[in-house]
Amino acid sequence: xxxxxxxxxxxxxxxxxxxxxxxxxxxxxxxxxxxxxxxxxxxxxxxxxxxxxxxxxxxxxxxxxxxxxxxxxxxxxxxxxxxxxxxxxxxxxxxxxxxxxxxxxxxxxxxxxxxxxxxxxxxxxxxxxxxxxxxxxxxxxxxxxxxxxxxxxxxxxxxxxxxxxxxxxxxxxxxxxxxxxxxxxxxxxxxxxxxxxxxxxxxxxxxxxxxxxxxxxxxxxxxxxxxxxxxxxxxxxxxxxxxxxxxxxxxxxxxxxxxxxxxxxxxxxxxxxxxxxxxxxxxxxxxxxxxxxxxxxxxxxxxxxxxx
Amino acid sequence: xxxxxxxxxxxxxxxxxxxxxxxxxxxxxxxxxxxxxxxxxxxxxxxxxxxxxxxxxxxxxxxxxxxxxxxxxxxxxxxxxxxxxxxxxxxxxxxxxxxxxxxxxxxxxxxxxxxxxxxxxxxxxxxxxxxxxxxxxxxxxxxxxxxxxxxxxxxxxxxxxxxxxxxxxxxxxxxxxxxxxxxxxxxxxxxxxxxxxxxxxxxxxxxxxxxxxxxxxxxxxxxxxxxxxxxxxxxxxxxxxxxxxxxxxxxxxxxxxxxxxxxxxxxxxxxxxxxxxxxxxxxxxxxxxxxxxxxxxxxxxxxxxxxx
Numbered sequence: 211x212x213x214x215x216x217x218x219x220x221x222x223x224x225x226x227x228x229x230x231x232x233x234x235x236x237x238x239x240x241x242x243x244x245x246x247x248x249x250x251x252x253x254x255x256x257x258x259x260x261x262x263x264x265x266x267x268x269x270x271x272x273x274x275x276x277x278x279x280x281x282x283x284x285x286x287x288x289x290x291x292x293x294x295x296x297x298x299x300x301x302x303x304x305x306x307x308x309x310x311x312x313x314x315x316x317x318x319x320x321x322x323x324x325x326x327x328x329x330x331x332x333x334x335x336x337x338x339x340x341x342x343x344x345x346x347x348x349x350x351x352x353x354x355x356x357x358x359x360x361x362x363x364x365x366x367x368x369x370x371x372x373x374x375x376x377x378x379x380x381x382x383x384x385x386x387x388x389x390x391x392x393x394x395x396x397x398x399x400x401x402x403x404x405x406x407x408x409x410x411x412x413x414x415x416x417x418x419x420x421x422x423x424x425x426x427x428x429x430x431x432x433x434x435x436x437x438x439x440x441x442x443x444x445x446x447x448x449x450x451x452x453x454x455x456x457x458x459x460x461x462x463x464x465x466x467x468x469x470x471x472x473x474x475x476x477x478x479x480x481x482x483x484x485x486x487x488x489x490x491x492x493x494x495x496x497x498x499x500x501x502x503x504x505x506x507x508x509x510x511x512x513x514x515x516x517x518x
Numbered sequence: 519x520x521x522x523x524x525x526x527x528x529x530x531x532x533x534x535x536x537x538x539x540x541x542x543x544x545x546x547x548x549x550x551x552x553x554x555x556x557x558x559x560x561x562x563x564x565x566x567x568x569x570x571x572x573x574x575x576x577x578x579x580x581x582x583x584x585x586x587x588x589x590x591x592x593x594x595x596x597x598x599x600x601x602x603x604x605x606x607x608x609x610x611x612x613x614x615x616x617x618x619x620x621x622x623x624x625x626x627x628x629x630x631x632x633x634x635x636x637x638x639x640x641x642x643x644x645x646x647x648x649x650x651x652x653x654x655x656x657x658x659x660x661x662x663x664x665x666x667x668x669x670x671x672x673x674x675x676x677x678x679x680x681x682x683x684x685x686x687x688x689x690x691x692x693x694x695x696x697x698x699x700x701x702x703x704x705x706x707x708x709x710x711x712x713x714x715x716x717x718x719x720x721x722x723x724x725x726x727x728x729x730x731x732x733x734x735x736x737x738x739x740x741x742x743x744x745x746x747x748x749x750x751x752x753x754x755x756x757x758x759x760x761x762x763x764x765x766x767x768x769x770x771x772x773x774x775x776x777x778x779x780x781x782x783x784x785x786x787x788x789x790x791x792x793x794x795x796x797x798x799x800x801x802x803x804x805x806x807x808x809x810x811x812x813x814x815x816x817x818x819x820x821x822x823x824x825x826x
Contacts, residue, residue, distance in 0.1 A: 375708075392552075399750030402750065411739035416772035439717065443707060
């Protein structure tokens, strides 16, 4: 018989998860099955977000291709950084965002919107699916399919076996995740919640197309809002890893039976996922204030990635 | 053995539905089960929208209570109409909307927003649930629970028995529908798509609250947009009854295997649902242009409402 949650090390974290699932799914105090909802952040929670979020890898490829088609684009950012492989500029934009300065991020968002404006959601889906088929993770040198966190996949299946319905609630672009979530995570597109570009409907082509404006960024306080909009229930369990997940981790605590998991990337690097706290400082502080269960990658996960 | 779709009369419409469900769910050309999605309008499709949409009944009660609390509100519309029972003014606002003049509707939307601004989604849910518990349909004189269309409930179950997942995609307020959709239709809150008021997140109370602005009206070209946003797939089957359903009925026709059903309220009134074409003129014209299957209430439904 396979051990429950085989990639989780023995210890209080694994014990807490197993006890929680048992308590809400059995006995006279069981939560009705329809109400057993769990929500998971994606980048840094279900798969690695280092050395850069997968979506940034994809977008840099798109911008590079745009410069190939129109070399004058290289005069400005973020196209120049993409064309010259200046990952420092791109990483700096993200760092500046965490520090409260969104100027470079705005330039990136503008270029992201330009890359899909007018495109149908079906064409984008095909393009993203091709990326996932061909792309290799930049430091693990394997398909992104194998850059997912094996313990979290086991947790998804474990919760499902206790009657839970699991959703992804990520700051990443909803439609960039959907083409891989069934195969990688076993989560269908209708259970993927993420950031969104405004859409238009083209009646002649019977096509839904991306517009030229951003609709919302599914991060921070927007996460509980999107959970209500999409699901219409308060989940029992949330898992995240960064500051933007704190409101969601707090929101589930409004349920009388809840578990909030904060993945802490304290791994020593030996498994290919560098240790980092950047972007998680407030979340780690909130964990002790509010009783989140901290999942230590180093201590609680015996295996991090699936075998390629 | 119970006859399939028992409240549907023998004839080409019932035959077409049964043949469609069989063809997409069996044999070598079956559509994969995960892709079998069906979308249903609500008002006039799953339940009666006459003499006024249920939501209007609820809102008029709210406005009346607001005038009781603050009589000065009766100086202006729509509060005056609500306080004096002036259904003609309210109906006129809807008629003017169909005629392209939204001035009175804007006054109504403003009053709708005012009625929930700052309220938590949980409190509103409880309030709406109480309305459904107590309210009687205005002309059928029975709970709204029994003002639903029995043939359509049978269609939902019939499609589910063929592997379909059914969603509601309505111009009505999403959160006004959710408290009744499980009990009335067997559709859980996460499969209810509708119009939405903008939300805010109150971190201290861990509560999602209604804001003071409208987010979007889920009608016309917005319906395919919301279908993609929420479901991430193109449905195979859509059912609607009015002009605002045409884009959704057309959208599903972009799928190689599709069925678009347009409910035509040509009933003679003997069953308590007055015949009407108002608000469906373009839809009826589009039906013949685009090959929608018209469901005649008079000819295709042997029973309209469930027994109270």
